[in-house]
Amino acid sequence: MKDKAKEILNYLEGKTPIKTGGQKRVYVVNSKKYGKIAVKIGKFDSEKVLERAKRETETQTKIDSPYFAKVYEFLATDREYIIVEEFIEGETLTKRLTEYSEVKDALDLLNHLIEGLKLLWPRIVHRDLKPDNIIIKSNGNPVIIDLGIARLLDHTSLTLSDQGSGPCTPAYAAIEQLTNRKTDIDWRTDQFALGIITSQLLMKGQHPFDPKYIGNRNSYADNIMSGIYKIEVPKVVSELIKKMLGKEPHQRFRKPEPLIEKLNKISEVL
Amino acid sequence: MALEIYHQLGHNAVWNFDSIRDDNTGDGVIISPRHIKRSKIEAYPVNTRNRAIFDPQFFLPREAFKKLTTYEFFPANIANEFETNGFIESHANDCAEACVNFQIENGFRFITIPTRYLPGMPSDFSANLEKIFIRPHITALNSKTNHNQVLLEIIVNQQMINDAEYQRDLLNWLTGLDGIDGIYLILERPSNPKQFQDENTIYNYLRFINAIKLNDMFLVMGYLGLESLVYSIASPDIVTIGTFENTRVFQIDSFAESETDRRGPRPRVYFSKLIQSIDHGLLDAFSRRLDDYNELLDHNGYQVEMFQPEFKWHFTKSAIYKHHLLEFSTQLRNIAELDGRQRFERVTEMINIANDNFRRISEAGIPLDIDSGGNHLNIWLTAMNEFAQDQGWR
Numbered sequence: 001m002k003d004k005a006k007e008i009l010n011y012l013e014g015k016t017p018i019k020t021g022g023q024k025r026v027y028v029v030n031s032k033k034y035g036k037i038a039v040k041i042g043k044f045d046s047e048k049v050l051e052r053a054k055r056e057t058e059t060q061t062k063i064d065s066p067y068f069a070k071v072y073e074f075l076a077t078d079r080e081y082i083i084v085e086e087f088i089e090g091e092t093l094t095k096r097l098t099e100y101s102e103v104k105d106a107l108d109l110l111n112h113l114i115e116g117l118k119l120l121w122p123r124i125v126h127r128d129l130k131p132d133n134i135i136i137k138s139n140g141n142p143v144i145i146d147l148g149i150a151r152l153l154d155h156t157s158l159t160l161s162d163q164g165s166g167p168c169t170p171a172y173a174a175i176e177q178l179t180n181r182k183t184d185i186d187w188r189t190d191q192f193a194l195g196i197i198t199s200q201l202l203m204k205g206q207h208p209f210d211p212k213y214i215g216n217r218n219s220y221a222d223n224i225m226s227g228i229y230k231i232e233v234p235k236v237v238s239e240l241i242k243k244m245l246g247k248e249p250h251q252r253f254r255k256p257e258p259l260i261e262k263l264n265k266i267s268e269v270l
Numbered sequence: 271m272a273l274e275i276y277h278q279l280g281h282n283a284v285w286n287f288d289s290i291r292d293d294n295t296g297d298g299v300i301i302s303p304r305h306i307k308r309s310k311i312e313a314y315p316v317n318t319r320n321r322a323i324f325d326p327q328f329f330l331p332r333e334a335f336k337k338l339t340t341y342e343f344f345p346a347n348i349a350n351e352f353e354t355n356g357f358i359e360s361h362a363n364d365c366a367e368a369c370v371n372f373q374i375e376n377g378f379r380f381i382t383i384p385t386r387y388l389p390g391m392p393s394d395f396s397a398n399l400e401k402i403f404i405r406p407h408i409t410a411l412n413s414k415t416n417h418n419q420v421l422l423e424i425i426v427n428q429q430m431i432n433d434a435e436y437q438r439d440l441l442n443w444l445t446g447l448d449g450i451d452g453i454y455l456i457l458e459r460p461s462n463p464k465q466f467q468d469e470n471t472i473y474n475y476l477r478f479i480n481a482i483k484l485n486d487m488f489l490v491m492g493y494l495g496l497e498s499l500v501y502s503i504a505s506p507d508i509v510t511i512g513t514f515e516n517t518r519v520f521q522i523d524s525f526a527e528s529e530t531d532r533r534g535p536r537p538r539v540y541f542s543k544l545i546q547s548i549d550h551g552l553l554d555a556f557s558r559r560l561d562d563y564n565e566l567l568d569h570n571g572y573q574v575e576m577f578q579p580e581f582k583w584h585f586t587k588s589a590i591y592k593h594h595l596l597e598f599s600t601q602l603r604n605i606a607e608l609d610g611r612q613r614f615e616r617v618t619e620m621i622n623i624a625n626d627n628f629r630r631i632s633e634a635g636i637p638l639d640i641d642s643g644g645n646h647l648n649i650w651l652t653a654m655n656e657f658a659q660d661q662g663w664r
Contacts, residue, residue: 122448176442181439183396183439183443184439184442184443184446186446188446248438248441248442249442249445249446250438250441250442250444250445250446250481250485251481251484254445254446254485254486254487258486
């Protein structure tokens with residue numbers, strides 16, 4: 001396995017990655033075996049990082065769905081791991097956030113995301129849903145990427161309990177992630193992030209916990225932890241969004257089904 | 271949905287069945303294996319069992335007292351020497367399987383996942399219960415092709431509920447559990463004085479009930495006394511009524527020792543217009559000194575029986591309890607179809623009337639002790655008002 005990994009690294013040497021960030025870089029390659037693929041390379045200096053990458057691929061390997069990229073291979077050298085996966089053609093939702101301000105369009109996208117995420121829930125929680133991690137394909141269908149911090153609820157946690165917060169993107173993290181209350185993290189944590197994303201869709205990209213938009217001097221995380229947000233969305237969806245943005249997990253939808261039911265009811269009256 | 275009334279069975283369950291049949295005082299029963307042998311339950315008519323909830327009462331799993339010995343799946347019976355870790359390792363799955371099978375075979379309305387009694391605020395509360403009973407029961411249930419809805423039994427105490435973080439963690443945990451449809455909730459409170467007199471705890475219990483209901487979970491509230499009128503405003507699905515006091519207030523001691531040596535309680539008569547039970551020794555003073563005494567009484571056949579000169583006041587007389595069940599269930603029936611806000615308004619009216627009646631009793635020169643008086647009423651009203659304010663009802 002190490003030889004093959006080294007071979008891939010040698011092949012990519014000198015080539016330009018399409019994305020770099022932190023310890024990671026992503027290349028797009030045409031493979032004889034798989035067609036157009038994304039090769040994600042990450043450095044690891046601890047077993048924890050390697051284990052997290054392994055879990056990401058394990059999770060994705062188990063899911064065969066158009067809502068997730070297919071993982072073909074996982075390889076590692078002594079210092080780097082390589083994930084070979086399907087390349088998704090499209091743009092991140094971040095770039096297209098303003099295109100969904102009609103309620104129907106926003107709810108259609110939310111419906112699609114839930115349909116995909118239901119393949120993970122309740123056993124697996126994505127934990128890092130945000131517009132950057134959603135690719136909109138040319139046919140309009142979303143693909144959810146970066147399951148790097150997805151957590152199988154029956155797996156041992158990779159984060160120490162006494163850390164201030166667990167792995168997450170603070171502006172999209174629910175209070176239980178920000179305060180690292182691991183036992184409270186479940187599918188409702190993803191629901192909270194979806195609540196933020198849906199608000200952004202309906203408000204032309206405006207983040208509901210943005211301190212400037214609210215008019216306070218807090219950080220995004222402070223506002224999330226205090227349950228301070230502002231939404232200017234059509235009345236027909238405001239109750240739904242408020243429930244999804246419930247400060248505590250018990251204040252959100254308990255199961256995906258009632259959330260979907262509510263979505264369908266709203267769609268019927270649109 | 272209309273509020274249902276269930277009888278919390280204990281000693282002399284026959285009185286409860288008589289009361290349900292003759293006076294329509296209940297929609298079903300919660301079966302107490304501590305007081306009723308297995309064979310007796312299995313002989314109940316099918317329609318009784320179909321409306322019944324079985325409370326496994328694994329509260330103190332180390333020792334099986336009294337009739338609990340007739341249930342082979344009770345933890346102390348299935349494991350000769352009960353010890354928590356050993357039980358989890360070797361017996362929890364067998365226990366759960368047999369407990370689930372018993373409930374399915376008898377066709378009870380729900381399958382109840384048992385709980386154990388954990389005092390104070392244990393940091394491992396949820397983990398402990400999950401390991402010992404919850405996961406094994408859910409595993410057993412998952413192996414069945416068909417079963418009724420599942421209730422998780424839980425005992426919540428004042429410390430837990432009055433600590434904001436502990437209450438939050440409890441709610442996040444309960445509402446996040448997979449495989450359950452509702453909660454069989456037991457709220458612990460002191461049995462002395464007889465009516466619950468702690469507005470903070472009552473208010474926090476109301477918020478807790480409300481939070482569970484906002485999650486669309488079925489909610490059965492066990493071991494309730496007169497305070498079920500108060501909790502009704504948070505819209506639980508089932509409240510309970512009972513005969514003896516140990517079915518109206520959860521007391522762990524009742525499951526820890528033989529009750530045979532205990533003194534019987536002094537007989538007390540329920541007055542619906544006071545929302546209180548009055549020591550029978552005060553009745554002569556009431557009749558002599560209250561001009562409107564007759565109006566204060568609840569007139570029914572049991573009252574007539576009790577007020578015959580030859581009636582021997584004793585806690586074993588069924589008329590005293592059947593009177594209570596009839597009058598109190600009527601009060602609950604009168605608010606059963608109302609929504610939370612309307613119940614709040616109606617119960618407030620009832621409390622105001624009771625307060626007026628207590629004022630008249632006081633003006634007539636009859637001082638009442640804490641167990642017969644009306645101290646509890648304004649305490650209840652304070653908690654209700656605060657809850658109503660949260661709901662935007664006032």
